[in-house]
Amino acid sequence: MSSRPTLPEWQDLQDLSESDGQRHLRDLFAEDPGRFGRFSGEAAGLFVDYSKTRITSRVFEGLVALGKAVGIEARRDAMVAGERINVTENRAVLHVALRDTAKGKYLVDGVDVMGDIQTVLSRMEEFCGEVHNGTRTGATGKPLTTVVNIGIGGSDLGPVMVTEALKPYDIEGRRTFFVSNVDGTHMAQTLAQLDPETTLFVIASKTFTTQETMTNAESAKAWYLEKGGTEAGIANHFIALSTNEEAVSAFGIDTENMFPFWDWVGGRYSLWSAIGLPIALQLGWDNYRALLDGAAAMDRHFEAAPLEENLPALLGLIGVWHRSFLGMATNAVLPYDQYLHRLPAYLQQADMESNGKGVTLSGAAVSYPTGPILFGEPGTNGQHAFYQLIHQGTDVIPCDFIAPAQSHNPLGDHHEKLLANFLAQPEALMRGKTVTEVTTDLQAEGLEGHEIADLANHKVFPGNRPTVSILMEKLTPATLGALIALYEHRIFTQSVVWDINAYDQWGVEQGKVLAKSILPELKGGEATRHDASTAGLIEKIKAMRGM
Numbered sequence: 001m002s003s004r005p006t007l008p009e010w011q012d013l014q015d016l017s018e019s020d021g022q023r024h025l026r027d028l029f030a031e032d033p034g035r036f037g038r039f040s041g042e043a044a045g046l047f048v049d050y051s052k053t054r055i056t057s058r059v060f061e062g063l064v065a066l067g068k069a070v071g072i073e074a075r076r077d078a079m080v081a082g083e084r085i086n087v088t089e090n091r092a093v094l095h096v097a098l099r100d101t102a103k104g105k106y107l108v109d110g111v112d113v114m115g116d117i118q119t120v121l122s123r124m125e126e127f128c129g130e131v132h133n134g135t136r137t138g139a140t141g142k143p144l145t146t147v148v149n150i151g152i153g154g155s156d157l158g159p160v161m162v163t164e165a166l167k168p169y170d171i172e173g174r175r176t177f178f179v180s181n182v183d184g185t186h187m188a189q190t191l192a193q194l195d196p197e198t199t200l201f202v203i204a205s206k207t208f209t210t211q212e213t214m215t216n217a218e219s220a221k222a223w224y225l226e227k228g229g230t231e232a233g234i235a236n237h238f239i240a241l242s243t244n245e246e247a248v249s250a251f252g253i254d255t256e257n258m259f260p261f262w263d264w265v266g267g268r269y270s271l272w273s274a275i276g277l278p279i280a281l282q283l284g285w286d287n288y289r290a291l292l293d294g295a296a297a298m299d300r301h302f303e304a305a306p307l308e309e310n311l312p313a314l315l316g317l318i319g320v321w322h323r324s325f326l327g328m329a330t331n332a333v334l335p336y337d338q339y340l341h342r343l344p345a346y347l348q349q350a351d352m353e354s355n356g357k358g359v360t361l362s363g364a365a366v367s368y369p370t371g372p373i374l375f376g377e378p379g380t381n382g383q384h385a386f387y388q389l390i391h392q393g394t395d396v397i398p399c400d401f402i403a404p405a406q407s408h409n410p411l412g413d414h415h416e417k418l419l420a421n422f423l424a425q426p427e428a429l430m431r432g433k434t435v436t437e438v439t440t441d442l443q444a445e446g447l448e449g450h451e452i453a454d455l456a457n458h459k460v461f462p463g464n465r466p467t468v469s470i471l472m473e474k475l476t477p478a479t480l481g482a483l484i485a486l487y488e489h490r491i492f493t494q495s496v497v498w499d500i501n502a503y504d505q506w507g508v509e510q511g512k513v514l515a516k517s518i519l520p521e522l523k524g525g526e527a528t529r530h531d532a533s534t535a536g537l538i539e540k541i542k543a544m545r546g547m
C-alpha cells in the first residue's frame with residue numbers, strides 16, 4: 001500500500017477537506033478582497049488565475065507543505081539532471097533538454113546529449129530550408145508542397161494540435177495532412193487529395209513497430225508506386241522520424257533520410273524532438289524555434305520559482321487537492337479559441353496516459369484516486385453541449401478556461417463576445433444562483449405563488465464549481481509552447497505527489513498485443529481461447545463479412 005496517506009501533511013489536508021474544502025467560493029471571495037491577487041500569477045507570457053479553485057490560505061499552505069514533503073523540487077531536479085526517473089522502463093526523461101539549447105549541457109549517464117540534439121536540430125532546419133526553397137524536390141523535380149505525417153498517439157497528436165493552433169503562421173501554399181487511424185478510411189480519404197509528385201510522406205514512430213503506423217506507411221508506399229513512383233523515388237518522397245534505425249532501413253527508408261531521437265523522449269512529450277518536423281515544415285523553422293523557446297521559458301520558471309509561486313507545481317497540487325481529497329474525478333479543458341480545438345485531445349494523452357496509474361513507483365497499490373478523466377471542447381461550442389452537467393449535474397468538474405486577449409481574426413465584435421463568455425462561465429460556476437436570487441428573478445418576470453415554487457429548485461445553481469483561467473495576450477508559437485510546458489509540468493507534479501510513474505504506459509502496450517493475437521483469427525485462422533462474448537463477436541463479424 002502507498003505510504004503517502006501516512007504523511008502528516010497528507011493527513012492535515014485530509015482534515016482540511018472536511019472543513020475548508022467544503023467552504024463556498026462565493027463566501028471566500030466575499031471575505032477576502034485580496035483573493036484574486038494572492039491566488040494568481042504570471043510566467044512565460046501566461047497569466048494564471050487559480051483564485052476560483054476550492055482552496056483557502058490554509059489549504060494553499062497545506063498543499064505547498066505536501067509538495068515539499070514528497071520532494072517535488074528534488075524529483076524535478078532529478079529529471080533535469082537526466083536521472084532514470086522512468087523506473088519501469090529504466091529511462092531518463094529529458095524532453096526539457098530538447099527545447100533549452102541555450103543551457104549548454106544535459107547529461108544522460110554522464111554523457112552530454114546536447115551535441116546530438118543540436119545535430120538533429122540543425123539537420124531538421126537544413127531539411128526545412130531545402131524543402132521550402134525548392135532545392136529538395138520530389139523525384140520528378142516538382143516542389144514538395146504537401147506533407148503527410150503518418151503516426152499515432154504521441155507521434156501524431158502533438159504535431160496535429162500545434163499545426164492547427166498555429167494556422168495563422170502557415171507558410172502560404174503548404175499543406176499538411178495527418179493520418180493516424182488504422183481505419184483505411186483515414187488513409188483513403190487523404191490519398192484522394194494528394195499528388196504523388198509533390199507529396200512528402202513523413203513516417204513518425206518512436207518504435208517503428210506500431211501496427212497502425214506501419215500499416216498506413218505500407219499503404220502509402222504502395223499508393224506511391226502504383227501512381228507511377230519508382231523504388232528510387234522513395235528516397236525523395238519518404239522520410240522517417242524514429243529511434244529505430246534498423247526498422248527504418250527494413251521498411252525501405254535510407255537512414256540518411258531518417259531524423260533520430262532518443263529513448264529518453266517519451267512519445268507524448270516528443271513534439272519537441274524530430275517528431276516536430278512536420279510542424280517546422282508547415283510553419284517555418286523560426287516559428288518552430290519560437291515554440292521551443294516558449295516552452296523553455298516555462299521550464300525555467302518551473303525549475304527556478306519557489307513552490308509557492310511555481311505555476312505548474314501549484315496547478316498540479318490544486319489538481320491533487322480536487323482529485324484525491326475532494327473526490328472530483330474529471331477535469332474539463334475549455335479553450336476559448338477555435339485554433340486550440342485539438343488541445344483537449346492532445347492533453348487527454350498527455351495527462352491520462354501519464355497519470356492513469358494505480359501503483360506507486362515501487363509497485364504498491366495506491367489507496368487514493370490518481371489521474372482525472374480529461375475531456376473538453378472549445379468554448380463557446382461546449383456551452384451548448386455539456387456545460388449543463390458542469391453547472392447543475394451531481395458531479396463537480398474542475399474546468400480550465402483558456403483564452404487569448406487578442407484574436408488573429410478580429411471580425412466585428414466576435415472576440416469581445418467570445419471573451420465575455422470566457423469570463424461569464426467561470427463566474428457563474430463559482431457563484432451559482434441561490435433560491436432567493438431565483439425567486440427574485442421569477443417575481444420580476446411576473447410569476448407568483450406555486451409557479452415560483454414549481455420552478456425554483458430547477459433554476460437553482462449550486463455554484464462552488466472550481467475553475468482555473470489561463471490568459472495570454474495572443475496565441476503565438478511562444479505562448480503555445482509555454483502553455484504545453486505548463487501542462488507537462490503540472491502532470492509531472494501530480495505524478496510526484498501520487499508517487500506514480502508518469503512516463504510508462506503498460507496498459508496501452510497490452511492493447512497492442514491483444515489486437516495482434518486476434519488479427520489472424522479475423523483473417524480465417526484457427527480460433528484461440530476467448531471469453532464467450534469475444535468468441536461470439538468474432539464469429540458474427542466473420543459471418544457479416546461472408547466468411
Ligand code: F6P
Pocket residue numbers: 152153154155204205206207208209210213267268353505508509
Ligand atoms: O498509444 C501508445 C503509444 O505507446 C504512445 O505512448 C505512443 O505515443 C504511441 O503509442 C505511438 O508509438 P510510436 O511512436 O512508437 O509509433
